[in-house]
Amino acid sequence: MDINTTTSPCSHSRLFWQGTLAMIPLSIAVLPWGLLAGSFAIDVGLTPFEGQAMSAILFAGSAQLVAMGMIKTGAGLTTMLLTTFFITSRHFLYSVSMRDKISPLPLRWRLSLGFLLTDELFAVCGHQSEKQFNRWYALGAGFSFYFFWNAATLAGIVAGSYIPSLNELGLEFAVAATFIAIVVPTIKNSPVLVSVISALILSVTLTYFSVEGSLMIASIGGMVAGYLTETLRGKRG
Amino acid sequence: MIFISILAMTALVFLSRYLFLEPKLPLRLNTQTQRLLSYSSPAVLTAIWAPIVFMPDNELSLFGSNPYLWAALTAALIAWKTKNVLLTTIISMLVFLVLNLWVFSA
Numbered sequence: 001m002d003i004n005t006t007t008s009p010c011s012h013s014r015l016f017w018q019g020t021l022a023m024i025p026l027s028i029a030v031l032p033w034g035l036l037a038g039s040f041a042i043d044v045g046l047t048p049f050e051g052q053a054m055s056a057i058l059f060a061g062s063a064q065l066v067a068m069g070m071i072k073t074g075a076g077l078t079t080m081l082l083t084t085f086f087i088t089s090r091h092f093l094y095s096v097s098m099r100d101k102i103s104p105l106p107l108r109w110r111l112s113l114g115f116l117l118t119d120e121l122f123a124v125c126g127h128q129s130e131k132q133f134n135r136w137y138a139l140g141a142g143f144s145f146y147f148f149w150n151a152a153t154l155a156g157i158v159a160g161s162y163i164p165s166l167n168e169l170g171l172e173f174a175v176a177a178t179f180i181a182i183v184v185p186t187i188k189n190s191p192v193l194v195s196v197i198s199a200l201i202l203s204v205t206l207t208y209f210s211v212e213g214s215l216m217i218a219s220i221g222g223m224v225a226g227y228l229t230e231t232l233r234g235k236r237g
Numbered sequence: 238m239i240f241i242s243i244l245a246m247t248a249l250v251f252l253s254r255y256l257f258l259e260p261k262l263p264l265r266l267n268t269q270t271q272r273l274l275s276y277s278s279p280a281v282l283t284a285i286w287a288p289i290v291f292m293p294d295n296e297l298s299l300f301g302s303n304p305y306l307w308a309a310l311t312a313a314l315i316a317w318k319t320k321n322v323l324l325t326t327i328i329s330m331l332v333f334l335v336l337n338l339w340v341f342s343a
Contacts, residue, residue, distance in 0.1 A: 114255035181325035222280030
């Protein structure tokens with residue numbers, strides 16, 4: 001895929017839709033979680049407005065669900081913020097990885113793409129080279145995902161507890177499938193392979209032992225393993 | 238009070254996403270850091286998908302009766318052969334649903 005940065009308005013919308021299309025599997029996979037976020041908000045005693053605001057301005061699936069659980073148990077603001085920090089810390093990694101691609105853009109682009117920088121947007125754009133990266137494509141991917149998440153939250157708020165448990169269908173497999181589909185073609189040399197295998201073993205082991213922050217530890221472990229392999233081999237190839 | 242909590246969390250989450258995208262932040266990534274970061278995408282994504290596949294329902298499952306495992310294997314094969322994300326997702330999702338709802342449902 002070769003995408004130029006200087007493009008006409010017509011190709012802007014084409015790129016926007018290409019980004020939307022690339023995000024579709026993840027947008028569909030997130031629907032049950034959006035429904036859950038909406039119905040859970042009402043369940044813990046938030047007003048419909050507060051429930052929708054969580055998805056509209058906080059826009060962080062796992063942090064929202066955990067925060068609502070804590071509102072239900074009456075946790076204090078400090079506890080909530082500490083937990084949120086723990087859950088959201090992986091975004092620091094995403095923004096530092098995307099720095100070369102996004103920081104040269106104008107402020108409104110940085111703010112928009114920064115706001116939309118979820119696991120899913122990083123999945124779609126994180127592996128792109130600076131040449132492949134396109135702001136309109138990223139905006140289409142990020143905004144369409146935002147739209148689906150909020151529409152699902154609204155449906156969850158309206159339907160409340162009447163919705164059947166979609167989670168039992170196992171839609172979270174769509175997340176795994178998409179991530180596998182993105183990762184596998186990037187395994188072009190042994191350092192990347194070592195990185196992936198290390199992250200795999202670490203994350204499964206740490207999750208098995210319910211270690212807090214397993215995602216961050218496994219991610220950084222995988223990155224370091226790849227980097228060390230590359231350094232030991234002297235040259236990438 | 239709830240709304241203030243939501244706003245405070247929003248500020249924190251946005252900061253974590255935006256901080257390093259700010260060009261005024263005095264941070265120059267040297268070659269080593271950039272090389273390390275080049276592994277972030279495969280490492281983070283794998284750290285997210287691996288527990289979904291190997292630990293459905295929060296229990297380790299390395300057996301042939303785990304539909305996630307077979308469907309993930311299908312996805313890896315198709316992705317390797319075609320490099321097409323959408324096609325890979327659709328076919329492996331169908332494989333997964335058939336295995337999950339019919340084959341291993343008993």
